[in-house]
Amino acid sequence: MTTVMIQEARARVTVGIFTQMPDAAAATAPSRDSAEAALEFLAEMSPDLRGAAILGPEGEVLAATGEEPERWAEDAAALFAAADGAEGVPVEQVHIATEQGEVFAIRDAGLAAVSVTDRFALASLMLFDLRSALRRLAEEAR
Amino acid sequence: MPPKPHRILLDRVSVYADEAAAFMRRRRVARRPFARLYYPHGRSADHAQDSRSGAELFVAAGRLIEVAGNGQKG
Numbered sequence: 001m002t003t004v005m006i007q008e009a010r011a012r013v014t015v016g017i018f019t020q021m022p023d024a025a026a027a028t029a030p031s032r033d034s035a036e037a038a039l040e041f042l043a044e045m046s047p048d049l050r051g052a053a054i055l056g057p058e059g060e061v062l063a064a065t066g067e068e069p070e071r072w073a074e075d076a077a078a079l080f081a082a083a084d085g086a087e088g089v090p091v092e093q094v095h096i097a098t099e100q101g102e103v104f105a106i107r108d109a110g111l112a113a114v115s116v117t118d119r120f121a122l123a124s125l126m127l128f129d130l131r132s133a134l135r136r137l138a139e140e141a142r
Numbered sequence: 143m144p145p146k147p148h149r150i151l152l153d154r155v156s157v158y159a160d161e162a163a164a165f166m167r168r169r170r171v172a173r174r175p176f177a178r179l180y181y182p183h184g185r186s187a188d189h190a191q192d193s194r195s196g197a198e199l200f201v202a203a204g205r206l207i208e209v210a211g212n213g214q215k216g
Contacts, residue, residue: 051210071209079202083179086195087187093180096203097173101210103203116210120170 030111030141035062038133042115045129048122050101052115052130054137059112062137076114079105095123106130109138175200 035054043049043065053064053072061069083091083105094105097119104126105114113130177189177199189196 050207066209066211068209072206075202075205075209079199079206082195082198082202086179086189086199087181089181091179092182094178094199095180096175096177096199098175098200098203098207100204101207103206114206116207120173 028141029056029058029060030062030137032062034137034140038137039063039065042129042133046115046117046121046126048117048120048126050116050118052113054133055112055114057110062111072114076105076112079103079114080107080112093127095127102126104130106134108134111137177203 039052039054042052051065053069053076054062055073055076056062059073059077061073064072066072079094080091083094090107092107094103096103099119101119102117102121102123103114104117104123106112106127108131111134113134115126115130117126175191177191177196178186179189179199180186189199191197191200
């Protein structure tokens, strides 16, 4: 009972913190150079990473691995649309594990990131790295 | 003669490591595909592959896996 109360209190405080953050209202998109640097850092940190993309506030690709940045934009938009449509509520994070690999997607600070990894990548670490990258980018853009 | 204290500690650590390795082996064998969505305030929801929403998520994920290819691994 006490634990539940503490969690409820923490949730209230956390909501307060997030409402103060420039989330959906990230006025300016970070530069493509910083996004590319963030992606390189991410690839260095995550040996399981096969590919990733960082998307701006309008869903445009700021940086992506490989030769097809437009496809990242389309497919990431399709993923977020499917995820939001599942319950009719915008999602914060997505983790899909398939036989062929794992897909992670996250929205934070008005930006979004999508990554594909080998199977059995550590989800908590991958999502933490993606979130940190987005927050750093949003701070730089301010 | 009682065993040296550091040996007890080392034995215990290797037992934990063996347990962890066994757990990971079972996880690799037993884990099935899943789609998990996380919402604000820490709520999460799983969507089965045979549900309508789950199927859409798996299709979208499949496309992204295709785009990523083998990535930087060459």
